[in-house]
Amino acid sequence: MTDVIKIVVAGPRGRMGREAVKLVEDTENFQLVAVIDHKHNGMKLADILETSKSQVMVYTDIEECLQNEQADVLIDLTTPETGYLHTKTALTYGVRPVVGTTGFSQEELIELKSLAEAKGLGCIIAPNFAIGAILMMKFSQMASKYFPDVEIMEMHHDQKLDAPSGTAVKTAEMIKENRPSHRQGHEDEKETIEGARGANYDGMRIHSVRLPGLVAHQQVLFGAEGQTLTLRHDSYNRASFMSGVKVSVETIMSLDSLVYGLEHILV
Ligand SMILES: NC(=O)C1=CN([C@@H]2O[C@H](COP(=O)(O)OP(=O)(O)OC[C@H]3O[C@@H](n4cnc5c(N)ncnc54)[C@H](OP(=O)(O)O)[C@@H]3O)[C@@H](O)[C@H]2O)C=CC1
Ligand SMILES: O=C(O)C1=N[C@H](C(=O)O)C[C@H](O)C1
Numbered sequence: 001m002t003d004v005i006k007i008v009v010a011g012p013r014g015r016m017g018r019e020a021v022k023l024v025e026d027t028e029n030f031q032l033v034a035v036i037d038h039k040h041n042g043m044k045l046a047d048i049l050e051t052s053k054s055q056v057m058v059y060t061d062i063e064e065c066l067q068n069e070q071a072d073v074l075i076d077l078t079t080p081e082t083g084y085l086h087t088k089t090a091l092t093y094g095v096r097p098v099v100g101t102t103g104f105s106q107e108e109l110i111e112l113k114s115l116a117e118a119k120g121l122g123c124i125i126a127p128n129f130a131i132g133a134i135l136m137m138k139f140s141q142m143a144s145k146y147f148p149d150v151e152i153m154e155m156h157h158d159q160k161l162d163a164p165s166g167t168a169v170k171t172a173e174m175i176k177e178n179r180p181s182h183r184q185g186h187e188d189e190k191e192t193i194e195g196a197r198g199a200n201y202d203g204m205r206i207h208s209v210r211l212p213g214l215v216a217h218q219q220v221l222f223g224a225e226g227q228t229l230t231l232r233h234d235s236y237n238r239a240s241f242m243s244g245v246k247v248s249v250e251t252i253m254s255l256d257s258l259v260y261g262l263e264h265i266l267v
Pocket of ligand 1: 010011012013014015016017036037038039077078079080082099100101102103126127128129130241
């Protein structure tokens with residue numbers, strides 16, 4: 001019989017958090033021990049989340065939560081500032097973080113990597129948990145060896161806080177490993193409206209679209225003489241991310257350092 005993994009979910013009322021609560025409740029060897037929400041301290045989860053009957057405690061303070069509850073794993077699905085703070089605190093308390101929250105800076109990622117290493121604890125920071133998105137990123141990385149001119153267009157719902165998306169940044173980072181650094185477009189190109197050419201990452205352009213009705217979508221466009229190649233992934237609901245969350249929780253128990261990106265743990 002597999003050992004039970006005791007889990008805290010941060011951001012349980014959110015679009016992703018509520019799916020994560022459901023995943024934990026529905027998985028045999030996962031046990032929800034508490035949730036962290038910036039509101040409703042001291043209430044029970046069932047009182048703040050209509051889709052759950054769980055009587056676990058709601059904490060607003062992560063330190064109080066981790067002092068009172070025995071937890072193996074923290075699943076964080078909150079906001080960039082809170083997610084960073086939660087990840088750091090969890091590692092300090094010996095709890096392994098599975099982080100879906102996006103918008104961390106390079107400095108924050110480096111700091112969390114050192115902390116995880118110093119503690120000898122697994123930590124997974126996954127900008128995208130959807131298997132199709134991981135494949136889209138890997139295929140983009142492969143394609144960039146042959147098509148070094150590329151633009152990334154990410155499209156999300158209009159409640160998203162960070163731009164570009166974590167997935168777009170990760171895609172650009174992966175492409176950079178294969179693509180010789182160079183500026184794209186005409187050397188005399190000028191924007192007559194600021195931002196028209198999108199964000200510039202190592203000469204690649206990233207365009208962020210925000211519209212109601214969208215969930216999470218990304219298109220990577222490659223262009224070469226007389227041809228284009230388009231790689232596209234669409235998440236139509238948040239359940240699409242949950243198999244990646246499950247695999248991360250299962251894998252993190254045997255890791256002793258930080259892993260950035262699910263591509264490193266999918267076999
Ligand atoms: N890695 C992946 O595959 C995916 C990652 N994401 C990322 O996950 C994060 C959450 O996304 P999403 O669920 O859509 O966002 P939501 O806004 O729906 O959820 C965020 C939740 O966090 C809560 N929250 C805010 N501050 C705190 C805090 N200090 N402590 C505890 N809870 C807090 C919010 O509460 P309130 O409602 O009161 O503000 C809200 O319930 C984002 O960073 C997003 O980019 C999203 C989808 C997939
Ligand atoms: O906020 C979202 O919704 C999503 N965020 C992640 C990101 O920033 O890439 C993952 C997915 O795109 C959905």
